[in-house]
Amino acid sequence: MTQTTEQPLLEIRDQIDAIDAQIQQLISQRARLAKEVARIKTNGGQVDAVFYRPEREAQVLRRVIERNDGSLPAEDMARLFREIMSACLALEQPLRIAYLGPEGSYSHAAVLKQFGSFVHPYAVSSIEDVFKAVERKEANYGVVPVENSTEGVVSATQNCLIDTPLQVCGELDLPIHHCLLSNAGSLDKVRKVVAHAQALAQCRTWLQNNLPHAELEAVESNARAAQLAQQNPQWAAIASEQAAQIYTLRVLEKHIEDNRQNTTKFWVMGHEATEPSGEDKTALIMTVPNKSGALLHALEPFAEQGISMTRIISRPAQHKTWDYLFFIDVLGHQKDSKVRDTLEAVAERAAWFKLLGSYPISPLK
Numbered sequence: 385m386t387q388t389t390e391q392p393l394l395e396i397r398d399q400i401d402a403i404d405a406q407i408q409q410l411i412s413q414r415a416r417l418a419k420e421v422a423r424i425k426t427n428g429g430q431v432d433a434v435f436y437r438p439e440r441e442a443q444v445l446r447r448v449i450e451r452n453d454g455s456l457p458a459e460d461m462a463r464l465f466r467e468i469m470s471a472c473l474a475l476e477q478p479l480r481i482a483y484l485g486p487e488g489s490y491s492h493a494a495v496l497k498q499f500g501s502f503v504h505p506y507a508v509s510s511i512e513d514v515f516k517a518v519e520r521k522e523a524n525y526g527v528v529p530v531e532n533s534t535e536g537v538v539s540a541t542q543n544c545l546i547d548t549p550l551q552v553c554g555e556l557d558l559p560i561h562h563c564l565l566s567n568a569g570s571l572d573k574v575r576k577v578v579a580h581a582q583a584l585a586q587c588r589t590w591l592q593n594n595l596p597h598a599e600l601e602a603v604e605s606n607a608r609a610a611q612l613a614q615q616n617p618q619w620a621a622i623a624s625e626q627a628a629q630i631y632t633l634r635v636l637e638k639h640i641e642d643n644r645q646n647t648t649k650f651w652v653m654g655h656e657a658t659e660p661s662g663e664d665k666t667a668l669i670m671t672v673p674n675k676s677g678a679l680l681h682a683l684e685p686f687a688e689q690g691i692s693m694t695r696i697i698s699r700p701a702q703h704k705t706w707d708y709l710f711f712i713d714v715l716g717h718q719k720d721s722k723v724r725d726t727l728e729a730v731a732e733r734a735a736w737f738k739l740l741g742s743y744p745i746s747p748l749k
């Protein structure tokens with residue numbers, strides 16, 4: 385580099401150094417305030433203080449996105465603040481978050497997206513165990529997949545939601561990009577593809593076109609598949625790019641999902657109700673009396689009060705042959721008086737009704 389190009393570079397680096405010093409000072413100041421918040425929350429010794437506040441985090445991130453001037457993409461700026469809040473929250477309370485493992489699963493990625501990297505992810509081996517870990521307080525919160533845009537609902541999660549005393553306290557969407565991971569060297573050496581059943585289904589067309597002779601086997605998770613592929617060089621796993629790093633596998637092919645918009649919605653399950661954030665949803669489950677027009681009648685209060693349903697999913701109730709359960713999400717928070725009164729009116733018309741919780745609409749894409 386010549387003297388003339390070197391000089392402006394050094395000047396800019398001086399400016400960057402000065403800004404870094406300011407940023408660091410401000411982050412330290414913020415961290416001290418978070419400790420002060422923790423002191424107020426424990427109010428001199430309260431043992432069951434709630435440190436994680438999803439509604440406040442959503443408000444902070446929404447403001448970051450609104451303020452963003454485009455020098456960095458809004459999503460990237462939000463991720464930086466996500467990490468700062470994660471570090472501040474860890475000062476208040478180190479959180480343990482249960483998820484469907486092993487390490488490297490999409491649920492693991494969902495934990496990091498929602499809580500940042502300063503929490504302790506706690507891998508368990510089934511969705512039921514995520515609920516149990518939180519219910520028994522072995523973990524502070526759990527993150528569970530609810531629905532995939534290609535494959536539909538995750539019935540193991542639905543089953544647990546029916547009986548759990550936990551509440552939904554947050555949501556996030558995770559774009560799912562599947563990779564084919566293997567140490568086989570090339571596609572034509574792959575004899576068998578292992579993956580979670582949903583991942584196999586989401587890559588059906590690609591597998592038919594590119595690996596028509598490979599045996600397909602469903603296993604309990606994509607990360608488990610990656611472990612198996614590591615042990616068997618003629619096998620390939622469908623999993624995330626991160627799983628390739630964790631399990632030292634080569635990425636033979638990226639983006640093998642049939643639908644590029646493939647996204648999974650996750651919920652955060654916890655013991656406490658979440659306060660309103662200004663942009664919220666409320667989730668519920670209900671059954672209706674087994675007679676014609678009963679569903680329409682039960683949902684009428686939502687239409688009358690102009691409360692939008694963002695999701696309604698029906699499935700047979702397992703204990704009674706022809707009864708149906710409806711999983712419904714509406715816009716608004718249950719503490720909002722209009723939403724609360726409408727939920728009460730719907731509950732009166734339902735045969736069985738359970739509120740799952742209100743939670744902030746995720747500001748992160």
Ligand SMILES: O=C(O)C(=O)C[C@]1(C(=O)O)C=C[C@@H](O)C=C1
Pocket residue numbers: 418421422435436437438440441444468469470472473476
């Ligand atoms: O405002 C609070 O209640 C805090 O604890 C501070 C803070 C933050 O760093 O902004 C940290 C954790 C909470 O989940 C929400 C926000």
